[in-house]
Amino acid sequence: MPGRILVVDDVATNRIILKVKLAGAAYDVLQAGSGAEALKLAQRDMPDLILLDISMPELDGLEVCRRLKADHRTADIPVIMVTAFNDPASKIAALEAGAEDFMTKPLDDLGLLARVRSLIRARGVAAELALREGTRQALGFAEPTSGFVAAGRICLVAADEATALAWRRGLDGKLHDKIEVHSPGEVLKNANGPKLPDLYVIAADLSRSNEGLMLLSELRSRQTTRHAGILIAIDEDARMPATMALDMGASDIITLPFDYDELALRLRAQLARKRQGDRLRSRVRDGLQMAVTDPLTGLYNRRYAMSHLTRVRERAIANDRSFAVMMIDLDHFKQVNDTHGHAAGDEVLKTVAETLSCNLRSVDLVARIGGEEFIAILPDIFPDAALSAAERLREKVCTAPITLPRKNGQATPLTLIQTISVGLVTDGCGPAGTHASLSELLDRADKALYHAKSLGRNRVVIKASGQEAA
Numbered sequence: 053m054p055g056r057i058l059v060v061d062d063v064a065t066n067r068i069i070l071k072v073k074l075a076g077a078a079y080d081v082l083q084a085g086s087g088a089e090a091l092k093l094a095q096r097d098m099p100d101l102i103l104l105d106i107s108m109p110e111l112d113g114l115e116v117c118r119r120l121k122a123d124h125r126t127a128d129i130p131v132i133m134v135t136a137f138n139d140p141a142s143k144i145a146a147l148e149a150g151a152e153d154f155m156t157k158p159l160d161d162l163g164l165l166a167r168v169r170s171l172i173r174a175r176g177v178a179a180e181l182a183l184r185e186g187t188r189q190a191l192g193f194a195e196p197t198s199g200f201v202a203a204g205r206i207c208l209v210a211a212d213e214a215t216a217l218a219w220r221r222g223l224d225g226k227l228h229d230k231i232e233v234h235s236p237g238e239v240l241k242n243a244n245g246p247k248l249p250d251l252y253v254i255a256a257d258l259s260r261s262n263e264g265l266m267l268l269s270e271l272r273s274r275q276t277t278r279h280a281g282i283l284i285a286i287d288e289d290a291r292m293p294a295t296m297a298l299d300m301g302a303s304d305i306i307t308l309p310f311d312y313d314e315l316a317l318r319l320r321a322q323l324a325r326k327r328q329g330d331r332l333r334s335r336v337r338d339g340l341q342m343a344v345t346d347p348l349t350g351l352y353n354r355r356y357a358m359s360h361l362t363r364v365r366e367r368a369i370a371n372d373r374s375f376a377v378m379m380i381d382l383d384h385f386k387q388v389n390d391t392h393g394h395a396a397g398d399e400v401l402k403t404v405a406e407t408l409s410c411n412l413r414s415v416d417l418v419a420r421i422g423g424e425e426f427i428a429i430l431p432d433i434f435p436d437a438a439l440s441a442a443e444r445l446r447e448k449v450c451t452a453p454i455t456l457p458r459k460n461g462q463a464t465p466l467t468l469i470q471t472i473s474v475g476l477v478t479d480g481c482g483p484a485g486t487h488a489s490l491s492e493l494l495d496r497a498d499k500a501l502y503h504a505k506s507l508g509r510n511r512v513v514i515k516a517s518g519q520e521a522a
Contacts, residue, residue, distance in 0.1 A: 055100030055172045056080040060090040062108045070103060077165055087111030091119060094126045100172045106135040106146065114149045121150035130171040140311045147317040166298040180415040204229040204323040207249035209239055209267065211258050219310065226316035229323065236267050243277050250326045251281040251319060256293045265297055272301040279329060281322035346420040348398060349405035357419035357427050362490060364431045369487050374480035375431045376438035379497040382424040383471045383509040396456040400470050403454045411448050412441060435478045435514065442474045442512045450510055471510035475501030
């Protein structure tokens with residue numbers, strides 16, 4: 053879903069040019085002509101990203117960035133500094149002020165949009181983790197924050213070992229983290245090892261052009277390395293690989309040859325984000341295990357789901373976004389228990405739960421809220437995308453045979469096909485400011501589910517903005 057971007061520049065022409073570029077990509081663009089105005093708009097409208105010119109009278113971009121990062125209300129808003137000066141000192145100053153990235157005028161359209169997409173995407177994942185952490189705290193499971201920060205592990209991957217070793221020498225004395233040098237083959241071979249890097253620095257061109265991007269794609273697709281920070285190093289004039297890398301999931305881009313002070317700042321920032329993400333994921337995974345997790349399926353239970361739905365709804369109202377809720381029920385599940393026994397029923401529940409959770413976005417949440425009833429909560433989504441997701445779940449479940457546990461004396465295990473019915477509701481898609489209450493949402497979802505059952509089961513019924521369709 054497109055985001056809201058604040059463009060800050062004291063020159064009106066520059067603001068208009070950027071607004072046209074961003075609005076063409078469906079972003080909602082706010083404008084500020086001074087640093088003071090930017091601070092007010094950032095606090096009031098909470099944009100998803102800020103494009104901030106460095107050179108402004110009175111309150112320059114560097115000071116604006118420092119104040120944004122010092123304010124807990126705006127500290128997590130990513131900032132891209134924009135300037136006409138492409139000197140190392142300007143880059144270092146911007147990064148030290150807290151900016152996530154730095155771009156030089158005139159801005160390359162593809163590169164700009166790729167960086168915007170990358171930073172908004174990363175902020176969305178971080179915001180979802182923070183939302184779940186807030187839900188955990190609301191349930192009374194807060195933990196004290198440790199002041200100890202362990203050294204990170206950084207892996208350098210260059211076209212040859214000599215180049216990677218030169219990179220490591222350039223970082224001597226600038227970081228207190230462990231820095232390793234590996235070939236692409238060693239990186240993939242060690243991807244399932246016990247001590248994985250927190251951060252990779254990979255040259256876009258290794259033994260052949262764009263081989264580093266293929267390594268990036270492979271690391272992002274693996275469960276063990278998908279959350280690692282990945283910096284892609286590109287030649288200064290290589291615009292297309294930079295755009296491709298960001299869209300493929302690179303955490304950051306840095307140009308060759310390195311300014312090692314800049315590299316160290318970018319590495320520290322990425323390590324901090326990796327630690328924050330790891331900490332929040334660990335707290336959600338471990339801290340709530342007993343209290344808010346269904347022991348059979350491993351999904352969240354009703355208690356967590358309802359608290360999470362409340363927070364998703366509140367955030368949607370605050371940011372004028374839409375979201376969706378699915379009520380999911382296993383068809384004829386009682387017959388499974390009656391015919392095959394409760395062990396078979398448990399296996400069906402576990403298999404369906406895994407199918408549901410594996411076929412939604414990482415920001416979506418699936419919970420078991422009753423015997424054979426599940427709920428899925430999808431933030432920041434439009435009705436057509438929510439309907440596609442619901443149909444995908446229905447199709448995935450009904451086309452995957454489930455192997456049942458063997459009974460005594462049974463030579464071969466039995467398999468069965470399980471189907472689901474889905475009641476889908478969306479909210480926030482009608483006139484601005486109209487949102488259903490939590491009880492109204494759940495009631496509409498239940499009615500949509502009953503309608504799906506009455507139509508013969510194994511189907512999806514959606515109710516969006518007062519409309520109903522099957």
